[in-house]
Amino acid sequence: MAEVEQHGPRVRLLVTALAVLLVAVGTIALIVGIRAQRHAPQPPASAAIPFAGSATGSSAAAPSHSVGGKATKGPVLARSTPVQLSIPSIGVTSSLINLGLNPDRSVQVPPLTRDSRAGWYKYSPTPGQLGPSIILGHVDSAEYGPGIFFKLGAMRPGQMLTVTRADRTAAVFRVDRVVSYPKGHFPTLDVYGNTDHAALRLITCGGKFDLSSHNYLSNIVVYASLISSHRV
């Protein structure tokens, strides 16, 4: 006890310095950790209302689901495989891979890699063709964090996106609406059903994450329509 009292001032100084250092380093770690918290944006209900200026907006809101001899709306392009997707409003540029079907007939999704890319569902029309062209991307991956479509839920009606195709045509689409669906109530016909225009659907995951199934409980779908095209 007497010994401690003897070394009192030095010990006190050391302990005080240590305390200051611990608090400083700890605070920095907390700030960095809290700032790193990222959650994918979810679309508000208002984003599900079709874009007013969209010629095909009404048809997108109430798909006719029939094309047999019926007039099509807006421009339509010939078949050509998509190679790149660009969405300036959410800072997305991605080369596109081809996706097929899983044995259970669910749509394949891109591989979970550090280099997160979007993919085109190869049994859907190519972007710009008549009908619903499907492009999928991950919202995140457990290992690599935010995915290519992390911010898809932040898209709003009226925004533009461009798909560059193998024939060096850039197909420009305008967003009609952005909707989040519980996976149990995925409207297959709205998303994958026939359309009377060249349509594009961007799909990612959203909503609550189910820790038991390691899956998100919703899908976010961006509905868009071709409005123009140009050579690149």
Add this chain to the structure above:
Amino acid sequence: MKKSLLLLAPSIVLGAAALAMPGIASAAGSTSYQAQLNALNHSSGSGSVMVQLNGSQATITEHFSGLAATFGGKPYPHVQHIHIGAQGTCPTTAADANKDGVISTTEGAAAYGAIGTTLSTSGDTSPAAGTTLTVAPSGASTDYSRTITLDSKTLASLTAGTAVVVVHGLDPATLSKTAQGEKSDLVPSLPLAATSPALCGTLVASQMGSVPGGSAGTGGGSTAGTQDEGLLAVGGALVAAGALAGGFALRRRSAASS
């Protein structure tokens, strides 16, 4: 040589199919058909049907809701069929020949034709099972999924665009007084409401070669909960340890000065 020719044959067939149908790529020669089911006879329901065809094997997935829920206190059996061989359309009110306010199954036949395939929940799928109530989906809504073999007549109608899905069974309360008293045109022991069409939709070829089933698994979950738990835990521990050490130093100082 023969073997390589055999291997080559499917790709030639596929290539020819691709030429015949520009813009439609399909998985291993399969084709999709879809129908939007709309209400007939003032029923309040709606629904959709997808048919994934692989040869004569058809995987049928259907969802409908909003139909009559009960019949005589039990879940309402809604017999359903693929009707074939007519105009491939759903009837309008003009088809109501006897003007009782209900388009009966017989009155609608000019538009959608006769039963080609019964979409039963089990067993027989031929027209013979058309009014077997025990194998009909029952209740106000249904999620139906079944893989069945289609006969050549149904297949021909499907290809020709004249196959029509019809779901039967109306809520008797929605019928006119006259119609409520009438017997079924198909099964005289049943009331007219039980067999009259409630939902109808023409099966059209999908713009997709293969329509995927349902939702997509496009999330790994890293951004769902709290991230960097390790960093946050270490930070918190450091701050706590610092506070403890600081408290200790202060106590020693106050102890020394007193």
